[in-house]
Amino acid sequence: MIFRQLFEPETSTYSYLLGCERSRRAVLIDPVASEVDGYIQLLQALNLKLIYTLETHVHADHITGAGLLRNTLGSKSIVHRDAGAMCADLLVTDGVLLQVGELEFAVLHTPGHTAGCVSYAMADRVFTGDALLIGGSGRTDFQQGDAGQLYDSITGKLFILPPDTLVYPGHDYQGNTVSTIKQEMVKNARLGGGKSRDEFIATMQDLKLAYPKFIDQALPANQSCGLAAE
Ligand SMILES: [Fe+2]
Numbered sequence: 001m002i003f004r005q006l007f008e009p010e011t012s013t014y015s016y017l018l019g020c021e022r023s024r025r026a027v028l029i030d031p032v033a034s035e036v037d038g039y040i041q042l043l044q045a046l047n048l049k050l051i052y053t054l055e056t057h058v059h060a061d062h063i064t065g066a067g068l069l070r071n072t073l074g075s076k077s078i079v080h081r082d083a084g085a086m087c088a089d090l091l092v093t094d095g096v097l098l099q100v101g102e103l104e105f106a107v108l109h110t111p112g113h114t115a116g117c118v119s120y121a122m123a124d125r126v127f128t129g130d131a132l133l134i135g136g137s138g139r140t141d142f143q144q145g146d147a148g149q150l151y152d153s154i155t156g157k158l159f160i161l162p163p164d165t166l167v168y169p170g171h172d173y174q175g176n177t178v179s180t181i182k183q184e185m186v187k188n189a190r191l192g193g194g195k196s197r198d199e200f201i202a203t204m205q206d207l208k209l210a211y212p213k214f215i216d217q218a219l220p221a222n223q224s225c226g227l228a229a230e
Contacts, residue, residue: 020101031065056129083116112150113138
């Protein structure tokens with residue numbers, strides 16, 4: 001498998017390129033609009049054809065590159081059916097399996113940060129978007145966020161994966177790149193070490209986070225796959 005973890009510094013966003021060595025077919029998870037030229041160059045350099053862009057959710061902090069990539073390369077964009085992005089080519093639900101060459105992804109519906117959040121699980125790794133972050137979690141105070149639901153998603157859908165499963169999040173603000181399910185179950189500050197659902201809800205209620213800087217631009221743009229609404 002070809003794998004690249006890509007970082008967009010302005011919003012500390014991680015995007016991921018995964019490619020099948022045999023078929024040369026590839027996917028991008030959570031591509032960022034400002035980075036699209038770089039993705040196209042990278043795909044060319046690696047001799048890969050982009051088949052899908054996979055969104056973990058409708059982002060409030062950056063604009064997706066899905067629409068630009070679809071227009072340029074003909075890739076299909078995928079989001080959960082509850083994400084509110086009807087511009088997508090494929091709306092998926094929990095349990096859907098996506099096959100791209102020899103790569104296989106299982107869609108896990110992991111709501112709570114937003115109603116339409118998904119994680120994409122593969123053999124040895126899971127892409128958790130903003131549900132489970134390294135040492136933390138996504139916020140739950142916008143986009144139909146719900147702390148209790150996020151606790152249930154993380155403990156019920158992610159913490160049951162094999163302990164050595166690699167965790168690749170949608171963001172990191174401290175320079176961490178990867179974790180494991182076991183590490184998060186033990187050390188995650190918000191819900192590791194056996195913290196209860198009530199403790200997690202109380203923690204999330206106490207965060208008092210600032211209004212998301214780009215949400216008023218990013219949300220409507222992402223509901224039309226990152227392209228200006230027509
Ligand atoms: Fe998010």
